[in-house]
Amino acid sequence: xxxxxxxxxxxxxxxxxxxxxxxxxxxxxxxxxxxxxxxxxxxxxxxxxxxxxxxxxxxxxxxxxxxxxxxxxxxxxxxxxxxxxxxxxxxxxxxxxxxxxxxxxxxxxxxxxxxxxxxxxxxxxxxxxxxxxxxxxxxxxxxxxxxxxxxxxxxxxxxxxxxxxxxxxx
Amino acid sequence: xxxxxxxxxxxxxxxxxxxxxxxxxxxxxxxxxxxxxxxxxxxxxxxxxxxxxxxxxxxxxxxxxxxxxxxxxxxxxxxxxxxxxxxxxxxxxxxxxxxxxxxxxxxxxxxxxxxxxxxxxxxxxxxxxxxxxxxxxxxxxxxxxxxxxxxxxxxxxxxxxxxxxxxxxx
DNA sequence: CTTGGAATGTCAACAAGGCTGACTTAAAAT
DNA sequence: ATTTTAAGTCAGCCTTGTTGACATTCCAAG
Numbered sequence: 001x002x003x004x005x006x007x008x009x010x011x012x013x014x015x016x017x018x019x020x021x022x023x024x025x026x027x028x029x030x031x032x033x034x035x036x037x038x039x040x041x042x043x044x045x046x047x048x049x050x051x052x053x054x055x056x057x058x059x060x061x062x063x064x065x066x067x068x069x070x071x072x073x074x075x076x077x078x079x080x081x082x083x084x085x086x087x088x089x090x091x092x093x094x095x096x097x098x099x100x101x102x103x104x105x106x107x108x109x110x111x112x113x114x115x116x117x118x119x120x121x122x123x124x125x126x127x128x129x130x131x132x133x134x135x136x137x138x139x140x141x142x143x144x145x146x147x148x149x150x151x152x153x154x155x156x157x158x159x160x161x162x163x164x165x166x167x168x169x170x
Numbered sequence: 171x172x173x174x175x176x177x178x179x180x181x182x183x184x185x186x187x188x189x190x191x192x193x194x195x196x197x198x199x200x201x202x203x204x205x206x207x208x209x210x211x212x213x214x215x216x217x218x219x220x221x222x223x224x225x226x227x228x229x230x231x232x233x234x235x236x237x238x239x240x241x242x243x244x245x246x247x248x249x250x251x252x253x254x255x256x257x258x259x260x261x262x263x264x265x266x267x268x269x270x271x272x273x274x275x276x277x278x279x280x281x282x283x284x285x286x287x288x289x290x291x292x293x294x295x296x297x298x299x300x301x302x303x304x305x306x307x308x309x310x311x312x313x314x315x316x317x318x319x320x321x322x323x324x325x326x327x328x329x330x331x332x333x334x335x336x337x338x339x340x
Numbered sequence: 341c342t343t344g345g346a347a348t349g350t351c352a353a354c355a356a357g358g359c360t361g362a363c364t365t366a367a368a369a370t
Numbered sequence: 371a372t373t374t375t376a377a378g379t380c381a382g383c384c385t386t387g388t389t390g391a392c393a394t395t396c397c398a399a400g
Contacts, residue, residue, distance in 0.1 A: 017310045023298045024233065025336055026305070026317065027207075031226075032328040033320035034204050035247065037197075051356055056201075063194065069377060077205065082358055084378065106367050106376045128193045134322035135196070138315065140187045145308065145315025147196065150203035152304035158202040166195055221385055240347065252387055254349065276347045276396055 040126035053078075053086045055123055058112065061096060062120045063165060066109045068101070075161050095119060210296035223248075223256045225293055228282065231266055232290045233335060236279045238271070245331050265289060 016022070041055050060075050061067060069087070073080055087110075090096040095116035101107035112120060135143050154162060186192070211225050230245050231237060239257070243250055257280075260266040265286035271277035282290060305313050324332060 017313050018302055018305055020298060022313075023301045023305070024294070026301055026313070027229075027294075027297055028233075028332060028335060029317055029320040029324075030204070030207055032325075032332045033323040034200070035328055036324045037200055039325060053357060059197075063198075070375095078357085079359065080377075081360085081379080085357080088378090101376095104368070104376085106365095108377070124194070124197075127197055128190060130323060131193045131196055132188055134319050135188055135193070137322040138318040141311075142315030142318040143187050143192075143196070145312030146319035147199055148308040148312040149304050149316035150199040152307040153203040153300060154199075154206045155202075155209060158205055162198060162202045165198060223386060238347085239349090248386085249388065250348075251350085251389085255386080258349090274347085274397075276394095278348070 036130065037127070040130055041123045044123055044126055049089075053082075054090060057083065057086050057090060058095065058116060058120050059124065060165075061110045062112050062117070062124075065111050068107045068109060070107070072110065075165075077158070090116070206300065207297070210300055211293045214293060214296060219259075223252075224260060227253065227256050227260060228265065228286060228290050229294065230335075231280045232282050232287070232294075235281050238277045238279060240277070242280065245335075247328070260286070 038052060042052060045051055045055060056076055057072065060072060064071070064075075067075075069080065069083070073083055076083060087096065087098075091098055093115075094113055097111045097113050097116075098108045099111065101109055138146070151159060151162070208222060212222060215221055215225060226246055227242065230242060234241070234245075237245075239250065239253070243253055246253060257266065257268075261268055263285075264283055267281045267283050267286075268278045269281065271279055308316070321329060321332070
Protein backbone atom coordinates (compact mmCIF):
# COMPACT_ATOMS: atom_id res chain seq x y z
CA UNK A 1 0.00 0.00 0.00
CA UNK A 2 1.89 3.03 -1.22
CA UNK A 3 1.20 6.53 -0.01
CA UNK A 4 -1.63 8.13 -1.89
CA UNK A 5 -1.24 11.80 -1.03
CA UNK A 6 1.33 12.46 -3.69
CA UNK A 7 -0.69 11.89 -6.81
CA UNK A 8 -2.54 15.18 -6.92
CA UNK A 9 -4.82 14.24 -9.83
CA UNK A 10 -4.18 15.33 -13.41
CA UNK A 11 -1.08 14.05 -15.16
CA UNK A 12 -0.70 10.31 -15.80
CA UNK A 13 -4.05 9.24 -14.29
CA UNK A 14 -2.62 6.62 -11.97
CA UNK A 15 -6.16 6.00 -10.59
CA UNK A 16 -4.79 4.72 -7.31
CA UNK A 17 -7.72 6.40 -5.62
CA UNK A 18 -10.06 3.92 -7.29
CA UNK A 19 -8.66 0.72 -5.76
CA UNK A 20 -11.08 -1.54 -3.92
CA UNK A 21 -9.23 -0.80 -0.70
CA UNK A 22 -9.65 2.93 -1.15
CA UNK A 23 -13.31 2.44 -1.94
CA UNK A 24 -13.80 0.27 1.13
CA UNK A 25 -12.28 2.96 3.29
CA UNK A 26 -14.57 5.53 1.72
CA UNK A 27 -17.57 3.32 2.45
CA UNK A 28 -16.56 2.98 6.08
CA UNK A 29 -15.82 6.68 6.39
CA UNK A 30 -19.30 7.38 5.07
CA UNK A 31 -20.81 4.99 7.62
CA UNK A 32 -19.03 6.44 10.63
CA UNK A 33 -19.41 10.03 9.50
CA UNK A 34 -23.15 9.68 9.04
CA UNK A 35 -23.42 8.46 12.61
CA UNK A 36 -21.65 11.59 13.77
CA UNK A 37 -23.77 13.69 11.45
CA UNK A 38 -27.04 12.59 13.07
CA UNK A 39 -25.75 12.15 16.64
CA UNK A 40 -26.35 15.67 17.95
CA UNK A 41 -29.93 16.21 16.75
CA UNK A 42 -30.76 12.65 17.82
CA UNK A 43 -29.51 13.45 21.31
CA UNK A 44 -31.66 16.57 21.48
CA UNK A 45 -34.76 14.79 20.19
CA UNK A 46 -34.55 11.72 22.40
CA UNK A 47 -36.80 12.13 25.38
CA UNK A 48 -39.07 14.67 23.71
CA UNK A 49 -41.15 12.04 21.87
CA UNK A 50 -39.70 13.01 18.49
CA UNK A 51 -37.17 11.23 16.32
CA UNK A 52 -35.08 11.64 13.24
CA UNK A 53 -38.17 11.54 11.02
CA UNK A 54 -39.57 14.61 12.77
CA UNK A 55 -36.26 16.38 12.35
CA UNK A 56 -36.26 15.73 8.61
CA UNK A 57 -39.82 16.99 8.20
CA UNK A 58 -39.06 20.14 10.19
CA UNK A 59 -35.85 20.73 8.28
CA UNK A 60 -37.41 20.62 4.84
CA UNK A 61 -40.54 22.54 5.80
CA UNK A 62 -38.23 25.20 7.16
CA UNK A 63 -36.15 25.58 4.05
CA UNK A 64 -39.10 25.29 1.65
CA UNK A 65 -41.96 27.00 3.51
CA UNK A 66 -45.35 26.51 1.93
CA UNK A 67 -44.37 23.22 0.37
CA UNK A 68 -47.17 20.73 -0.16
CA UNK A 69 -47.43 17.31 1.43
CA UNK A 70 -46.87 15.64 -1.92
CA UNK A 71 -43.75 17.67 -2.53
CA UNK A 72 -42.37 16.75 0.87
CA UNK A 73 -43.14 13.11 0.12
CA UNK A 74 -40.92 13.22 -2.94
CA UNK A 75 -38.09 14.94 -1.13
CA UNK A 76 -38.10 12.58 1.82
CA UNK A 77 -38.77 9.45 -0.21
CA UNK A 78 -41.23 7.86 2.20
CA UNK A 79 -44.88 6.88 1.95
CA UNK A 80 -47.61 9.35 2.76
CA UNK A 81 -48.76 7.17 5.65
CA UNK A 82 -45.32 7.30 7.16
CA UNK A 83 -44.97 11.04 6.67
CA UNK A 84 -48.51 11.66 7.83
CA UNK A 85 -47.92 10.03 11.18
CA UNK A 86 -45.02 12.38 11.79
CA UNK A 87 -46.77 15.44 10.38
CA UNK A 88 -49.91 14.80 12.41
CA UNK A 89 -48.05 14.94 15.71
CA UNK A 90 -46.10 18.03 14.66
CA UNK A 91 -49.32 19.82 13.67
CA UNK A 92 -51.10 18.68 16.84
CA UNK A 93 -48.19 19.94 18.93
CA UNK A 94 -48.28 23.29 17.15
CA UNK A 95 -44.87 23.09 15.49
CA UNK A 96 -46.18 23.00 11.95
CA UNK A 97 -49.16 24.80 10.45
CA UNK A 98 -51.13 23.30 7.55
CA UNK A 99 -52.94 25.78 5.30
CA UNK A 100 -55.43 24.83 2.58
CA UNK A 101 -54.17 25.94 -0.83
CA UNK A 102 -55.63 29.04 -2.45
CA UNK A 103 -55.39 27.95 -6.07
CA UNK A 104 -55.92 24.25 -5.44
CA UNK A 105 -57.90 23.62 -2.30
CA UNK A 106 -56.92 19.95 -2.21
CA UNK A 107 -53.37 20.86 -1.37
CA UNK A 108 -52.11 21.63 2.11
CA UNK A 109 -49.22 24.04 2.40
CA UNK A 110 -46.92 23.53 5.34
CA UNK A 111 -45.26 26.20 7.45
CA UNK A 112 -43.31 26.19 10.67
CA UNK A 113 -44.96 28.02 13.57
CA UNK A 114 -42.88 30.21 15.84
CA UNK A 115 -42.49 27.22 18.13
CA UNK A 116 -41.48 25.06 15.18
CA UNK A 117 -38.84 27.55 14.13
CA UNK A 118 -37.45 27.45 17.65
CA UNK A 119 -36.95 23.71 17.58
CA UNK A 120 -35.58 23.88 14.07
CA UNK A 121 -33.02 26.40 15.25
CA UNK A 122 -31.99 24.25 18.16
CA UNK A 123 -31.57 21.18 15.98
CA UNK A 124 -29.81 22.81 13.09
CA UNK A 125 -27.56 24.81 15.39
CA UNK A 126 -26.28 21.53 16.80
CA UNK A 127 -25.89 19.94 13.39
CA UNK A 128 -24.29 22.99 11.86
CA UNK A 129 -21.85 23.29 14.75
CA UNK A 130 -20.42 19.88 13.95
CA UNK A 131 -20.45 20.59 10.26
CA UNK A 132 -18.74 23.91 10.78
CA UNK A 133 -16.04 22.33 12.92
CA UNK A 134 -15.43 19.67 10.28
CA UNK A 135 -15.37 22.25 7.48
CA UNK A 136 -12.98 24.49 9.38
CA UNK A 137 -10.67 21.59 10.17
CA UNK A 138 -10.62 20.38 6.58
CA UNK A 139 -10.44 23.74 4.83
CA UNK A 140 -12.24 25.18 1.79
CA UNK A 141 -10.62 23.01 -0.87
CA UNK A 142 -11.52 19.85 0.99
CA UNK A 143 -15.06 21.12 1.41
CA UNK A 144 -15.41 21.70 -2.31
CA UNK A 145 -14.24 18.13 -2.94
CA UNK A 146 -16.56 16.80 -0.27
CA UNK A 147 -19.55 18.42 -1.92
CA UNK A 148 -18.52 17.20 -5.36
CA UNK A 149 -18.27 13.57 -4.28
CA UNK A 150 -21.55 13.71 -2.35
CA UNK A 151 -23.37 15.10 -5.36
CA UNK A 152 -21.96 12.39 -7.57
CA UNK A 153 -23.11 9.77 -5.10
CA UNK A 154 -26.80 10.76 -5.15
CA UNK A 155 -29.47 9.06 -7.21
CA UNK A 156 -30.38 11.29 -10.12
CA UNK A 157 -33.89 11.82 -8.72
CA UNK A 158 -32.49 12.90 -5.40
CA UNK A 159 -30.00 15.15 -7.11
CA UNK A 160 -32.88 16.95 -8.77
CA UNK A 161 -34.46 17.58 -5.37
CA UNK A 162 -31.15 18.71 -4.00
CA UNK A 163 -30.50 21.12 -6.84
CA UNK A 164 -34.06 22.47 -6.67
CA UNK A 165 -33.68 23.19 -2.97
CA UNK A 166 -30.31 24.78 -3.53
CA UNK A 167 -31.70 27.09 -6.14
CA UNK A 168 -34.41 28.53 -3.94
CA UNK A 169 -38.00 27.46 -4.42
CA UNK A 170 -38.86 23.75 -4.58
CA UNK B 171 -25.39 34.89 -2.53
CA UNK B 172 -22.09 35.40 -4.27
CA UNK B 173 -20.23 32.73 -6.16
CA UNK B 174 -18.09 30.63 -3.90
CA UNK B 175 -15.84 28.78 -6.30
CA UNK B 176 -13.35 31.59 -6.55
CA UNK B 177 -11.93 31.59 -3.08
CA UNK B 178 -9.65 28.57 -3.30
CA UNK B 179 -8.67 28.56 0.38
CA UNK B 180 -5.46 30.06 1.72
CA UNK B 181 -4.90 33.80 1.31
CA UNK B 182 -7.23 36.17 3.10
CA UNK B 183 -9.36 33.50 4.79
CA UNK B 184 -12.67 34.84 3.58
CA UNK B 185 -14.42 31.84 5.26
CA UNK B 186 -17.35 32.08 2.89
CA UNK B 187 -17.53 28.31 2.99
CA UNK B 188 -18.61 28.52 6.62
CA UNK B 189 -21.82 30.49 6.10
CA UNK B 190 -25.02 28.99 7.47
CA UNK B 191 -26.29 28.65 3.92
CA UNK B 192 -23.23 26.67 2.86
CA UNK B 193 -23.55 24.48 5.93
CA UNK B 194 -27.22 23.87 5.23
CA UNK B 195 -26.36 22.77 1.72
CA UNK B 196 -23.72 20.43 3.10
CA UNK B 197 -26.26 18.94 5.50
CA UNK B 198 -28.71 18.32 2.69
CA UNK B 199 -26.02 16.91 0.43
CA UNK B 200 -25.11 14.48 3.21
CA UNK B 201 -28.73 13.44 3.59
CA UNK B 202 -29.35 12.79 -0.09
CA UNK B 203 -25.97 11.19 -0.68
CA UNK B 204 -26.42 8.73 2.17
CA UNK B 205 -29.68 7.60 0.60
CA UNK B 206 -27.83 6.86 -2.61
CA UNK B 207 -25.03 5.23 -0.69
CA UNK B 208 -27.34 2.61 0.85
CA UNK B 209 -29.79 2.28 -2.03
CA UNK B 210 -28.06 -0.48 -4.00
CA UNK B 211 -27.38 -2.93 -1.15
CA UNK B 212 -30.86 -2.26 0.22
CA UNK B 213 -32.33 -3.20 -3.13
CA UNK B 214 -30.39 -6.46 -3.19
CA UNK B 215 -31.33 -7.36 0.37
CA UNK B 216 -35.01 -6.61 0.14
CA UNK B 217 -36.95 -9.78 -0.44
CA UNK B 218 -34.25 -12.05 0.94
CA UNK B 219 -35.33 -11.49 4.57
CA UNK B 220 -32.24 -9.44 5.39
CA UNK B 221 -31.85 -5.74 5.92
CA UNK B 222 -29.26 -3.05 6.35
CA UNK B 223 -28.31 -4.36 9.78
CA UNK B 224 -27.33 -7.70 8.25
CA UNK B 225 -25.28 -5.93 5.63
CA UNK B 226 -23.35 -4.00 8.26
CA UNK B 227 -22.62 -7.13 10.27
CA UNK B 228 -21.44 -8.98 7.18
CA UNK B 229 -19.32 -6.06 6.07
CA UNK B 230 -17.40 -5.71 9.31
CA UNK B 231 -17.02 -9.43 9.90
CA UNK B 232 -15.57 -9.62 6.42
CA UNK B 233 -12.99 -6.92 6.88
CA UNK B 234 -12.05 -7.97 10.40
CA UNK B 235 -12.36 -11.76 10.36
CA UNK B 236 -12.18 -13.39 13.77
CA UNK B 237 -13.51 -10.30 15.51
CA UNK B 238 -15.43 -10.93 18.73
CA UNK B 239 -19.05 -10.08 19.31
CA UNK B 240 -18.10 -7.40 21.79
CA UNK B 241 -15.74 -5.81 19.32
CA UNK B 242 -18.44 -5.78 16.66
CA UNK B 243 -20.79 -4.21 19.19
CA UNK B 244 -18.43 -1.29 19.65
CA UNK B 245 -17.92 -0.80 15.95
CA UNK B 246 -21.60 -0.91 15.09
CA UNK B 247 -22.76 1.03 18.12
CA UNK B 248 -25.87 -1.03 18.84
CA UNK B 249 -26.93 -3.16 21.78
CA UNK B 250 -25.89 -6.79 21.98
CA UNK B 251 -29.52 -7.85 21.84
CA UNK B 252 -30.00 -6.00 18.60
CA UNK B 253 -26.83 -7.37 17.09
CA UNK B 254 -27.54 -10.84 18.40
CA UNK B 255 -30.85 -11.06 16.61
CA UNK B 256 -29.14 -10.27 13.34
CA UNK B 257 -26.16 -12.50 14.02
CA UNK B 258 -28.36 -15.43 15.04
CA UNK B 259 -30.16 -15.49 11.70
CA UNK B 260 -26.89 -15.12 9.79
CA UNK B 261 -25.36 -18.02 11.72
CA UNK B 262 -28.49 -20.15 11.36
CA UNK B 263 -28.48 -19.49 7.62
CA UNK B 264 -24.84 -20.48 7.37
CA UNK B 265 -23.45 -17.11 6.31
CA UNK B 266 -21.43 -16.51 9.45
CA UNK B 267 -19.53 -19.01 11.55
CA UNK B 268 -19.07 -18.47 15.29
CA UNK B 269 -16.01 -20.15 16.82
CA UNK B 270 -15.34 -20.37 20.55
CA UNK B 271 -12.13 -18.53 21.41
CA UNK B 272 -8.95 -20.55 22.03
CA UNK B 273 -7.38 -18.28 24.64
CA UNK B 274 -10.65 -17.10 26.17
CA UNK B 275 -13.42 -19.56 25.62
CA UNK B 276 -16.05 -17.03 26.57
CA UNK B 277 -15.43 -15.13 23.42
CA UNK B 278 -16.93 -16.05 20.08
CA UNK B 279 -14.91 -15.24 17.01
CA UNK B 280 -16.86 -14.51 13.88
CA UNK B 281 -16.00 -15.53 10.34
CA UNK B 282 -17.81 -15.44 7.04
CA UNK B 283 -18.51 -18.81 5.48
CA UNK B 284 -18.05 -19.31 1.77
CA UNK B 285 -21.73 -18.51 1.34
CA UNK B 286 -21.30 -15.42 3.48
CA UNK B 287 -18.40 -14.22 1.39
CA UNK B 288 -20.54 -14.63 -1.70
CA UNK B 289 -23.26 -12.34 -0.37
CA UNK B 290 -20.66 -9.89 0.90
CA UNK B 291 -19.17 -9.72 -2.57
CA UNK B 292 -22.52 -9.11 -4.16
CA UNK B 293 -23.37 -6.33 -1.73
CA UNK B 294 -20.04 -4.57 -1.72
CA UNK B 295 -19.70 -4.85 -5.49
CA UNK B 296 -22.90 -2.86 -5.80
CA UNK B 297 -21.86 -0.31 -3.22
CA UNK B 298 -18.35 0.03 -4.57
CA UNK B 299 -19.66 0.51 -8.10
CA UNK B 300 -21.55 3.61 -7.06
CA UNK B 301 -18.63 4.84 -5.00
CA UNK B 302 -16.24 4.26 -7.86
CA UNK B 303 -18.46 6.17 -10.26
CA UNK B 304 -18.69 9.08 -7.83
CA UNK B 305 -14.93 9.06 -7.22
CA UNK B 306 -14.16 8.95 -10.91
CA UNK B 307 -16.57 11.76 -11.65
CA UNK B 308 -15.17 13.97 -8.90
CA UNK B 309 -11.47 13.19 -9.34
CA UNK B 310 -8.67 12.43 -6.88
CA UNK B 311 -8.39 15.89 -5.32
CA UNK B 312 -12.08 15.98 -4.56
CA UNK B 313 -11.85 12.48 -3.09
CA UNK B 314 -9.06 13.54 -0.75
CA UNK B 315 -11.19 16.45 0.44
CA UNK B 316 -14.21 14.21 0.79
CA UNK B 317 -12.30 11.85 3.07
CA UNK B 318 -10.87 14.72 5.11
CA UNK B 319 -14.28 16.22 5.83
CA UNK B 320 -15.84 12.85 6.65
CA UNK B 321 -13.09 12.07 9.14
CA UNK B 322 -13.51 15.43 10.80
CA UNK B 323 -17.23 14.79 11.09
CA UNK B 324 -16.95 11.53 13.06
CA UNK B 325 -17.26 11.22 16.81
CA UNK B 326 -13.83 10.68 18.30
CA UNK B 327 -14.80 7.16 19.45
CA UNK B 328 -15.94 6.27 15.97
CA UNK B 329 -12.82 7.74 14.48
CA UNK B 330 -10.77 5.38 16.62
CA UNK B 331 -12.69 2.42 15.21
CA UNK B 332 -12.29 3.77 11.73
CA UNK B 333 -8.55 4.28 12.07
CA UNK B 334 -8.11 0.85 13.66
CA UNK B 335 -9.91 -0.81 10.76
CA UNK B 336 -7.91 1.21 8.29
CA UNK B 337 -4.67 0.13 9.82
CA UNK B 338 -5.32 -3.55 9.51
CA UNK B 339 -6.32 -5.64 12.51
CA UNK B 340 -9.07 -4.43 14.83
C1' DC C 341 -11.86 -23.40 46.36
C1' DT C 342 -15.03 -20.07 46.19
C1' DT C 343 -16.68 -16.02 44.65
C1' DG C 344 -16.99 -11.95 41.76
C1' DG C 345 -17.10 -10.16 37.38
C1' DA C 346 -16.87 -10.33 32.34
C1' DA C 347 -18.55 -12.15 27.90
C1' DT C 348 -22.15 -14.19 25.80
C1' DG C 349 -26.70 -15.65 24.97
C1' DT C 350 -31.76 -15.64 25.56
C1' DC C 351 -36.55 -14.20 26.62
C1' DA C 352 -39.97 -10.72 26.76
C1' DA C 353 -41.75 -6.40 25.87
C1' DC C 354 -41.82 -2.17 23.64
C1' DA C 355 -41.16 1.98 20.32
C1' DA C 356 -39.92 4.36 16.11
C1' DG C 357 -40.45 4.49 11.62
C1' DG C 358 -40.52 2.21 7.47
C1' DC C 359 -44.04 -0.55 4.41
C1' DT C 360 -48.75 -2.17 2.03
C1' DG C 361 -53.65 -2.16 1.21
C1' DA C 362 -58.18 -0.33 1.55
C1' DC C 363 -61.13 3.43 1.88
C1' DT C 364 -63.05 8.39 2.37
C1' DT C 365 -63.32 13.13 1.23
C1' DA C 366 -62.90 17.03 -1.56
C1' DA C 367 -61.56 19.30 -5.50
C1' DA C 368 -59.87 19.51 -10.02
C1' DA C 369 -59.78 17.98 -14.76
C1' DT C 370 -61.77 15.79 -18.59
C1' DA D 371 -71.00 13.42 -15.07
C1' DT D 372 -67.12 10.84 -14.51
C1' DT D 373 -62.47 10.17 -13.54
C1' DT D 374 -58.32 11.50 -11.47
C1' DT D 375 -55.67 13.60 -7.98
C1' DA D 376 -54.25 15.28 -3.12
C1' DA D 377 -54.71 14.38 1.22
C1' DG D 378 -55.91 11.97 5.27
C1' DT D 379 -56.98 7.80 7.97
C1' DC D 380 -57.29 2.98 9.68
C1' DA D 381 -55.33 -1.48 10.24
C1' DG D 382 -51.66 -4.45 10.11
C1' DC D 383 -46.96 -5.94 9.28
C1' DC D 384 -41.63 -5.74 9.30
C1' DT D 385 -37.02 -4.29 10.68
C1' DT D 386 -34.22 -2.60 13.88
C1' DG D 387 -33.42 -0.15 17.62
C1' DT D 388 -34.25 0.06 22.92
C1' DT D 389 -34.65 -1.99 28.35
C1' DG D 390 -34.75 -5.24 31.82
C1' DA D 391 -34.21 -9.72 33.73
C1' DC D 392 -31.86 -13.84 33.84
C1' DA D 393 -28.76 -18.17 32.68
C1' DT D 394 -24.40 -19.86 31.38
C1' DT D 395 -19.68 -20.18 31.13
C1' DC D 396 -15.32 -19.18 32.28
C1' DC D 397 -11.32 -16.33 34.04
C1' DA D 398 -9.10 -14.47 37.87
C1' DA D 399 -8.47 -12.84 42.52
C1' DG D 400 -9.00 -13.54 47.21
